[in-house]
Amino acid sequence: xxxSEFEELAGLIRDFAKTRDWEKFHxxxxxxxxxVGEAGELVAEFQWLTPEESTKSALGPEQLEAIALEIADVQxxxxxxxxxxxxxxxxxxxxxxxxxxxxx
Amino acid sequence: xxxSEFEELAGLIRDFAKTRDWEKFHxxxxxxxxxVGEAGELVAEFQWLTPEESTKSALGPEQLEAIALEIADVQxxxxxxxxxxxxxxxxxxxxxxxxxxxxx
Amino acid sequence: xxxSEFEELAGLIRDFAKTRDWEKFHxxxxxxxxxVGEAGELVAEFQWLTPEESTKSALGPEQLEAIALEIADVQxxxxxxxxxxxxxxxxxxxxxxxxxxxxx
Amino acid sequence: xxxSEFEELAGLIRDFAKTRDWEKFHxxxxxxxxxVGEAGELVAEFQWLTPEESTKSALGPEQLEAIALEIADVQxxxxxxxxxxxxxxxxxxxxxxxxxxxxx
Numbered sequence: 456x457x458x459s460e461f462e463e464l465a466g467l468i469r470d471f472a473k474t475r476d477w478e479k480f481h482x483x484x485x486x487x488x489x490x491v492g493e494a495g496e497l498v499a500e501f502q503w504l505t506p507e508e509s510t511k512s513a514l515g516p517e518q519l520e521a522i523a524l525e526i527a528d529v530q531x532x533x534x535x536x537x538x539x540x541x542x543x544x545x546x547x548x549x550x551x552x553x554x555x556x557x558x559x
Numbered sequence: 560x561x562x563s564e565f566e567e568l569a570g571l572i573r574d575f576a577k578t579r580d581w582e583k584f585h586x587x588x589x590x591x592x593x594x595v596g597e598a599g600e601l602v603a604e605f606q607w608l609t610p611e612e613s614t615k616s617a618l619g620p621e622q623l624e625a626i627a628l629e630i631a632d633v634q635x636x637x638x639x640x641x642x643x644x645x646x647x648x649x650x651x652x653x654x655x656x657x658x659x660x661x662x663x
Numbered sequence: 664x665x666x667s668e669f670e671e672l673a674g675l676i677r678d679f680a681k682t683r684d685w686e687k688f689h690x691x692x693x694x695x696x697x698x699v700g701e702a703g704e705l706v707a708e709f710q711w712l713t714p715e716e717s718t719k720s721a722l723g724p725e726q727l728e729a730i731a732l733e734i735a736d737v738q739x740x741x742x743x744x745x746x747x748x749x750x751x752x753x754x755x756x757x758x759x760x761x762x763x764x765x766x767x
Numbered sequence: 768x769x770x771s772e773f774e775e776l777a778g779l780i781r782d783f784a785k786t787r788d789w790e791k792f793h794x795x796x797x798x799x800x801x802x803v804g805e806a807g808e809l810v811a812e813f814q815w816l817t818p819e820e821s822t823k824s825a826l827g828p829e830q831l832e833a834i835a836l837e838i839a840d841v842q843x844x845x846x847x848x849x850x851x852x853x854x855x856x857x858x859x860x861x862x863x864x865x866x867x868x869x870x871x
Binding site: 668693696703705708715722748749750757758763 | 868
């Protein structure tokens with residue numbers, strides 16, 4: 456079976472950290488902090504926009520590019536955190552969506 | 560070509576929102592807020608732990624399960640945000656990792 | 664000279680932590696995490712509201728009370744963090760406002 | 768009775784916003800977003816530090832100055848948010864500390 460895209464990205468990020476000897480910094484505590492910092496940068500892209508101005512059709516290409524890179528940063532730390540904890544993201548997303556189906 | 564796992568999950572979340580008529584709430588601005596709120600809950604799981612206590616081998620199964628569900632919540636809003644903005648997460652992650660390769 | 668309100672609140676929170684022997688948990692790193700977690704809960708109060716619905720006149724008394732308590736939680740951790748780092752909040756706010764005056 | 772320090776700082780920030788005609792941007796929703804963005808920058812100052820490295824005696828003067836300015840940014844948006852909602856921060860902090868006294 457081929458590797459999933461989630462596994463492929465986690466591998467990329469794992470190798471990146473290993474090459475730079477950054478694994479010692481990548482405790483789950485630290486990675487959760489890095490993730491929320493990036494989430495803060497992502498939210499900052501939208502803070503002074505009206506809901507309408509925040510939509511795809513209203514955003515300019517530069518804004519959209521900046522947002523895309525912030526989304527990437529959040530995904531990178533989320534994938535890395537899941538990786539060091541041995542958590543399978545697609546599996547827990549499906550599990551959580553089932554919980555949500557029953558709740559709402 | 561088969562759908563990627565990212566596309567599959569985004570589709571699940573899109574259908575969930577559509578069924579509940581929640582699409583009107585899912586502006587990028589609102590989704591970014593929801594995402595950072597979930598990231599805050601994720602970081603709260605680790606706030607009083609030492610870095611050592613935050614690792615996979617030190618966490619108990621209940622803590623790990625709680626963390627996994629918070630990771631799922633962050634992924635759900637991140638995937639949904641990318642979806643409403645037409646952003647391809649694996650592509651922007653690869654793009655950002657190349658930027659990081661050159662930077663560090 | 665009488666103690667300022669900032670000093671009075673910091674003292675309340677310091678005594679609270681001391682009584683419970685929580686000082687060992689109150690490293691700046693942990694307090695910053697706790698603060699961003701509370702900020703996430705505060706933002707969650709507003710995430711599905713329109714900007715208009717988020718205003719004082721539109722919010723119901725229960726919503727306003729919930730928001731007030733989240734604001735308190737953020738202030739508590741911010742005051743505690745500044746206290747353990749020996750930072751005088753009113754002084755740095757005045758300093759930062761001067762920087763902002765020159766920048767904008 | 769003289770104005771409290773909280774009122775004085777809120778007044779400074781209110782005038783700053785008024786002078787720049789930024790009041791229209793300062794909805795509670797937007798201010799909560801700005802606050803969590805600044806909280807994210809504050810947490811980022813600590814993300815790769817050990818708990819020990821994050822303490823006052825271990826931080827260098829430049830790090831401490833950067834942290835102080837991030838604390839100021841969080842306080843500025845927190846004070847502004849409370850101001851536009853008519854919330855008295857010292858009062859709600861005392862109220863919340865009483866709740867905490869009974870809970871813990």
